Amino acid sequence: MVYGSARPTVLRRLDPIHHSALRICTGAFRTSPVESLYIISHQLPLDSRRQKISALYSFRVQSVRKHPLNRLSLPAGLRRLYAARPSHILPLCERTKLFLHDSDLSNVSVQFSDFFTFPPWDIPQFSFLNPFSGFDKSSTAPVTFQQLFHHHRCQYSSFVPIFTDGSKSDGHVGCGVVFPSDTLSCRLHNCCSVFTAELVAIFCALREISPSNQRKFIIYTDSMSALETLSHYDNRIHPVALEILSVLQFLRNKGFNIIFCWVPSHVGISGNETADVIARFASDFLPRALPYCDIKKFLVSHLLSVWQQKWNLLTRNKLYSVKPSIGLWPALLMREFDVKLTRLRIGHTRFTHRHLFLGQRAPRCPTCHTDFTVNHILVECPSFKCHREYHFNSSSVTLQDLFISWTGAGIGWVIGGTIIAFLCCRFAGLAIMIRQRATGTNFFISSASCCSVTKFLTFETTDRVRCSDKETFHNVLPFVVARALSASVGEVKTTRKLRSGDLLVEVSSPKQAKQIIKLKSLSNLPISVQPHGTLNSSKGVISVGELFNDTVEHILEELRPQSV
Numbered sequence: 001m002v003y004g005s006a007r008p009t010v011l012r013r014l015d016p017i018h019h020s021a022l023r024i025c026t027g028a029f030r031t032s033p034v035e036s037l038y039i040i041s042h043q044l045p046l047d048s049r050r051q052k053i054s055a056l057y058s059f060r061v062q063s064v065r066k067h068p069l070n071r072l073s074l075p076a077g078l079r080r081l082y083a084a085r086p087s088h089i090l091p092l093c094e095r096t097k098l099f100l101h102d103s104d105l106s107n108v109s110v111q112f113s114d115f116f117t118f119p120p121w122d123i124p125q126f127s128f129l130n131p132f133s134g135f136d137k138s139s140t141a142p143v144t145f146q147q148l149f150h151h152h153r154c155q156y157s158s159f160v161p162i163f164t165d166g167s168k169s170d171g172h173v174g175c176g177v178v179f180p181s182d183t184l185s186c187r188l189h190n191c192c193s194v195f196t197a198e199l200v201a202i203f204c205a206l207r208e209i210s211p212s213n214q215r216k217f218i219i220y221t222d223s224m225s226a227l228e229t230l231s232h233y234d235n236r237i238h239p240v241a242l243e244i245l246s247v248l249q250f251l252r253n254k255g256f257n258i259i260f261c262w263v264p265s266h267v268g269i270s271g272n273e274t275a276d277v278i279a280r281f282a283s284d285f286l287p288r289a290l291p292y293c294d295i296k297k298f299l300v301s302h303l304l305s306v307w308q309q310k311w312n313l314l315t316r317n318k319l320y321s322v323k324p325s326i327g328l329w330p331a332l333l334m335r336e337f338d339v340k341l342t343r344l345r346i347g348h349t350r351f352t353h354r355h356l357f358l359g360q361r362a363p364r365c366p367t368c369h370t371d372f373t374v375n376h377i378l379v380e381c382p383s384f385k386c387h388r389e390y391h392f393n394s395s396s397v398t399l400q401d402l403f404i405s406w407t408g409a410g411i412g413w414v415i416g417g418t419i420i421a422f423l424c425c426r427f428a429g430l431a432i433m434i435r436q437r438a439t440g441t442n443f444f445i446s447s448a449s450c451c452s453v454t455k456f457l458t459f460e461t462t463d464r465v466r467c468s469d470k471e472t473f474h475n476v477l478p479f480v481v482a483r484a485l486s487a488s489v490g491e492v493k494t495t496r497k498l499r500s501g502d503l504l505v506e507v508s509s510p511k512q513a514k515q516i517i518k519l520k521s522l523s524n525l526p527i528s529v530q531p532h533g534t535l536n537s538s539k540g541v542i543s544v545g546e547l548f549n550d551t552v553e554h555i556l557e558e559l560r561p562q563s564v
Contacts, residue, residue: 004050005089011046018046027339029348031356036319036346039311042328044303051099052303056296058096062110063292069093103302104190111239111289117246118233124249128227128260142267149269152261159218159259162205163271166197166223167279174282175201176275177208184208185278186286191298196291198223199240201279206247209256216257222265222272230260239291318347318374322403345403347374359482375399484522489515504532 003011015034022037023030038045044052061069074082074094082088090098100106118124131152132145153161163178175197177184184204188197198221205219221227229241251258263272308326322345332338343349352372355362362371367383370376377384379397389395392402481503485492493506507513517529 004054004095005092007089011050014046026342027335028346029343029350029353031353032343032346032348033317033319035311035314035317036348038307039319039323039326040329040342040346042326044307048303048307052299054092055096055099055105055299058093059105059110059292059295059299063113065112065114103299105295105299105302108189108191108295109289110295111291113239113292114242115235115237117242118249123233124245124252126230126233126245126248126260128231128262130262132262132264137264137267145264145267146269149263156218156259159216159257160214161218161220161271162209163220163263163275164198164201164205165221165265165272165275165279166194166199166201167276167282168192168194168197169280172280173197174279175204175286176277176279176282177201177205178271178275178278179208183274183278185282186284187282188286188288189290191290191294193294193297195223195225196238196240196294197279198226199229199238199244200286200288201275202226203240203244203247206244206251206258209258210247210251215255218259218261220261220263220269220271222263224262227260227262238293319345321375322347322399341403344374344378349374378402481522485516488519488522492516 003014019034019037022028022041022043023032026037026041028037028040037043043049061067064070072093074091079094082090082094097106129152131148135144135148137145160180164176166175167173171190173188173190173192173194173196175186175188186200186204188200192200202219202221209217226241229238230244233245248258263269265272265276304326311320311326312324314320332341351363352374354360364370365372365376365381365383368376368381378388379399385395388397394401481495485495485505489507489512491508492512493508495506496504498504505516507516513531517531519527519529521527
């Protein structure tokens with residue numbers, strides 16, 4: 001709310017911080033679009049969040065009767081001044097009105113929440129009857145409920161029956177009251193909940209009772225939640241329920257005997273069925289203030305609807321094909337597992353988008369001659385057809401099948417584990433296939449850090465550049481290393497940071513190898529250079545992960561003709 005009064009150029013400075021926090025929380029790759037970050041974490045953009053907080057604060061202020069900002073409004077003279085100078089920031093009240101202009105909440109009034117209506121020693125006591133308490137609606141025939149109600153009416157035949165009901169459907173909220181000789185129906189604002197409609201129906205019934213000469217009434221409702229709310233008075237009670245208790249106390253002081261009773265809905269009780277019908281087709285609008293709780297839910301729903309409309313425009317976003325509707329994903333307990341699924345859903349992973357940081361070409365599929373994407377690996381590439389049948393029980397799957405159809409947390413673990421198993425099993429085979437087709441070189445099984453050097457295919461002279469013990473190359477940006485090496489010895493073939501913090505360099509000629517061995521510092525870091533004996537004597541490298549895809553006999557059979 002406070003930040004909302006700043007200028008847009010100042011507020012935009014907060015967006016990168018927000019995006020970094022979302023990437024840390026979700027584990028998304030650094031190249032992930034910000035729109036995907038919002039959807040995957042189910043967090044509103046900061047501008048929408050500021051609008052939400054400001055609007056809710058404005059409505060909350062209006063719900064407090066004696067709040068100093070309750071009737072705050074911009075004078076007409078200042079309104080004309082701001083209109084003539086659009087660069088000036090509007091006050092909170094005017095910004096909120098501008099934001100709510102396109103919603104159904106632009107001209108609503110908020111109902112006051114007066115929690116001091118009753119003193120502690122004079123809180124009204126409320127109770128209700130339930131003659132159907134021993135019967136389960138799902139396993140009891142409607143005729144049984146009708147007979148029970150008939151018996152109940154015989155016991156309370158001296159009381160005038162009144163039936164109330166509330167209804168809510170798409171674009172319509174209404175309430176109905178059925179008297180012995182008349183009916184009353186009212187339409188409410190669309191943001192009202194069905195619970196509010198039930199309470200308003202009871203309130204309208206009590207208001208109609210007040211001028212009557214009769215003194216004994218029994219009010220029937222099918223809303224157990226409304227009766228339970230009236231039975232438990234506290235400081236957070238619904239404002240309409242507070243009105244009901246106030247009117248009920250007033251009528252009892254005038255000598256009225258009013259009883260409340262719960263009845264099951266849609267079991268053939270005529271009065272309740274009539275109240276339900278007139279509530280669903282009510283047309284006369286009842287102008288009244290709206291509870292803050294209903295306004296809050298409606299406002300949040302409106303913001304999500306606007307957010308969904310914006311998301312529907314981003315059809316080319318990789319996540320949109322996986323998640324077209326905004327909502328929460330099932331929570332997974334293992335952080336590492338959740339991060340992997342998050343990156344797969346967004347479509348930005350280390351394998352598919354690492355080249356953007358290293359200044360390299362995008363990885364291409366040697367079979368299809370197209371760039372590798374999550375969709376291509378999991379769905380499209382024909383090289384993995386048999387593996388899809390094994391892991392997914394189908395050769396033709398879609399990302400929706402893998403990520404949308406499995407919404408339960410338990411099932412999500414199963415399908416997520418299947419996807420990870422598919423990638424772990426086939427990805428190493430993919431790497432060995434790329435190298436075989438690209439270079440055709442022989443492979444050597446090295447026992448020294450094979451996993452760390454899988455990118456090196458042929459090595460004339462490969463040198464390991466080691467930092468001092470105090471610093472490592474993990475803290476040095478890749479382009480800084482490349483620039484420093486180019487300035488010292490010229491452009492090398494490849495560089496690779498090892499887990500130990502060392503730098504593995506593949507040189508292009510023996511002359512360059514002699515030059516790089518003489519280096520004592522690189523990018524202001526003191527270094528010592530040593531030739532990597534194992535790699536220099538090998539014909540190639542195969543990773544440990546690749547060994548899991550083929551049997552030892554098959555690998556030895558391929559290597560035997562190569563004199564390895």
